[in-house]
Amino acid sequence: MSPETSPAPSKEKAYRKLYTSKLLRETMTLHILSTKTASQEGRLVWVTSGFPVEIPVAFNTVAAYPEQYGAIVGSEKCGPLLCGFAEELGFSQELCSYARSSIGSVQQPEQSPLTGLPKPQALLACNNICGTVLPWYEAVSEMTGAPVYLVDTPPLEGEQPSHHLAYVKSNLNGLIEFMSQNFNHEYDEKQLIQVAKLSNDAVSLWTKALEACKNKPSPLNCADRFLSMAPIVALRGTQQAINFYQAFFAEVEERVKQGIGAIREERVRLLWDNIPPWFTIYNFFNTLAKQGVVFPADSYTHAWSAAIPRGEIIESIAKVYSNVYLNKGLSAKIDKMCSLIKDYDLDGFVLFSVRSCKRYSIGQMVTKEEITRRTGVPGVIIEGDMVDSQQYNEAQAKTRMEALIEMIV
C-alpha cells in the first residue's frame, strides 16, 4: 500500500485507559502507607496470595503481599537485580523469582523499590497455590525473625473429603490461636463474619467485572485485570476494596452499555493462562492490542472470584480456600479453562510457561492438547518468567504469538 492510499493514522490509541486507574493508584498508595504504619505498630503480617486473609484482618492486623511486591519489582524492571541479591546468599537461580526478589529485597532494602516491604511481625503462608511458599517464608523468617504459620491445604482430587476439611479447619483454628498469642488480641467470631461479608462484597463486584468481559467488545483486557486485581488480593475483607470495586465496576458497566471495548478494534479474543511477565506487561498486551487481539479472560485473575459460602464461618473459609483450582490438579484447571473459552466465546488461548511457577506451569503441554481437543480452538505456549526478565525471550514470544494469530485470522 502506498503512502497516498494508506488510511490516515488515528490519534486514538489501540487500547483504552481506565478512568479508575487513578483511584486504583490512590487506593494502593494508601495501602502501602498503612502497611508501613502497621509495621511500626507491630501489627503487619506478610501473607501469600491464596491465604485466608479474612482471619488476620479480623485480628486488626494489616496484610502485605510479597507476591504483589514481586509484581512491582517486575514492572519496575529490577527483577534481575533483586533476584541477584538472593542468589548471592546462595539461593539458586532456578527458584521462584517472587521468592528470590522478596528475599533479595529483605537483604538489600535500600536498593529495592519502596525500600522493600515493611518488616513483618508474622509470616502467614497457605500452600493452596504452591509448595514453595513454606520454604520461602521460612527463609524470610530466618532473616527477619518473624514467626511462620502455615495453613496446610493438601492438594485435592475431586470433592473435598471430610477428613481433609477437618484438617484444614484445625489449621485455621491453629491460626486463630497463633494470631491471639502473637498479636495479643482476642478472637471475635462476629468480627470475622463481618470481615468475611466485606470480602464477599468485594469478590462479588470483582466477579461481575470479570463476567462483563463476556460482552463483545470486551470492556477489559488482560493488563487491565492484572492491575485492577491489586485490591482484591491485598484489601480483601476491607471497605477500601469495596469502594474501589464499586467505582471500577461502574466504569466497566458503562463501557458495556456504550459498546466501548478495552481495545479500539477487537478482532481476536484469547484466553491467558498464568501470571503475566510483569516487566513487559504493557508492551506485551498493548502490542497485541494494535493487531486487534484482546484477552477477555484469564485463568489467574479468576482465582479471586470464589465467595465464602454461608454456614459456620471457619468451615466455610476452609472450604473456599481448599478448593482453589490450583489445589485441585490438572483436570480441574483444564475444565476451568475450557469453560472460560466457551463462556467468553474465545478464539484461542495462550499458556505462559513461567519457569518460576512449577505448580501453575508444569502440565501446560498436556493442557494445550486437551483444551484444543475439547474446544477446537488453537493455543500456544510461550516461555518466560513473571519477574526475572533474564528468563524471557521477547523475539520468541512474538514469533509464537504471530503464529497463533495467523491460525485464527
Added chain:
Amino acid sequence: MSASLSYDTLVAERHQYLQPLIAAENPIIGYIYPHAPLELFFAHQLIPTLLWAEPKVPGAYEASLQTFCCSYSRNLFSQRAKNHLPTLTAIVFPGGTCDSLQNLGDIWQARFPEDTVLRLTYPVARDETALTYFTEEIQNFSKYIEVSLGHKFSMKKYNEAVALLAEFRAATQFITAARIIQPECLPYTEHTKLIRQFLTAPGPQALQLIEQTVIQVQSALRNEQLIPSVEALRYGILQNNLADLSIPLSKQGPRIMVVGGMIDPEGIAVLFENAKTSADIESAEIVLDLLSFTYRTVFTSSPSLQGNPFHELAQSILSAPAEPTQEGLPNRLQFLQHVFDQFAIDGLIICEQSFCDPDQFEVPDMLKLAGKKKMLTVRLPLDPEFSDQARIEGRLQSFLETLSARR
C-alpha cells in the same frame, strides 16, 4: 591409580535385583517418594519397589514436561516413555511433597492412561491434627487399593512386613551409626548398595545380606569395644538427642558429610570414590549422608504392631527425620548443628538436584551454618543422569585436596 568406578555398571546391577520377583510374577507396585507405606503394600500382597533414576535413558519428556520440571521427574517420565521401567501393577505418586511430583502424577495419568496411578497425599506438618488427617488418608488409600487392584488387606502379611521393615531399619541404623564412629568398618559404596538393593527388591534375601554385613561390622568393632557406643549413637539419633553424647570417633579423615534430598546415594558414592582416587587421598571418608533414600529412610521409626495399623503407619512415616516437607527449618538446622559438633565433620558436600525446590531452598542456611563452623563446603549441582560427571568429579577432587591440605 585404580580404575574409575562406573555408575552405569551399578545401575545395570539394580535391574537384576528385581528379576526373580518379576519372573515369579509377583505384583509389583512402584513408588517415587521414599516415605511410602511399604508395610501397607505388603499387606495388600504387593511388592514395593523404589523407582530410581536411570542415567542412560534417552530424554523422552520434551513433549510433556518443561525443562524446569525437576530433573528426577523428567528422568522417571523418560524411563516410562521408553519402556525402561519394570512391569508395574501400579505406581504411587506423592501429593503435597513438591510441585513437580504433584503435577507429574496428573501428567502421567494423561499420557499413560493404561497405567494404574495411585496418589497418597501427605500433610506438611507432623502434629496431632496432621497425624489424624494422614491416618485417614492412608486408610482411604488402602481401600482404594482394594477396589482398584482387587488386593485385600491381610493383617498376617502386614505383621510380617512390619517385622521385615523393622529388621531392615534396625540393621541399617546400626551400620550407619557404626560408620559415623568408624567409617573404615564398611565402605560407603557397600553401605549404599545394600540399602539400594533392599529398597529395590525388599525381602528376606536382601535383608540377609544386610544382616551378614552387620555381623561383619560388629566383629570388627567388638575388638575395640565400640558396640555400646554405636548403640548409644543409634539411640541418640532416633531420639533426636545428640547433644549429650560422648562418641569415640575414628581419627582418620578427612571426615565428610553429604546433604541433599532425593539424590541417588550410590551415584554420590561413585563420584566420591573417583574423586578420591584422582586426588590420591584414600583416607577421606563420607561418614554420614542425610539423603532421602538412606538416612531419612533408615531412621524412620517402625510402626508398632499394637494399635490401628493406619495410625501406626502414619506415625511412622511422619517420623522420618530431616524431611523438609514435614519438619520445620529451625529443627533441621538445629539437628545439623549438633551433627557438625558431635561428629567432627571436616567438610560438607551439598547436593542440589536440578530444579528441586526443597533441596535448593535449604542450601543458603546450610552454607551459613557451615560457615559459622569454619567448615569447608562444596556445592554439587546434579541431575540424575550425572550428565556432567567429569566436572562434578573435578569439583570434588579440588574439595578433597583443599580439605586434606587444611588438615
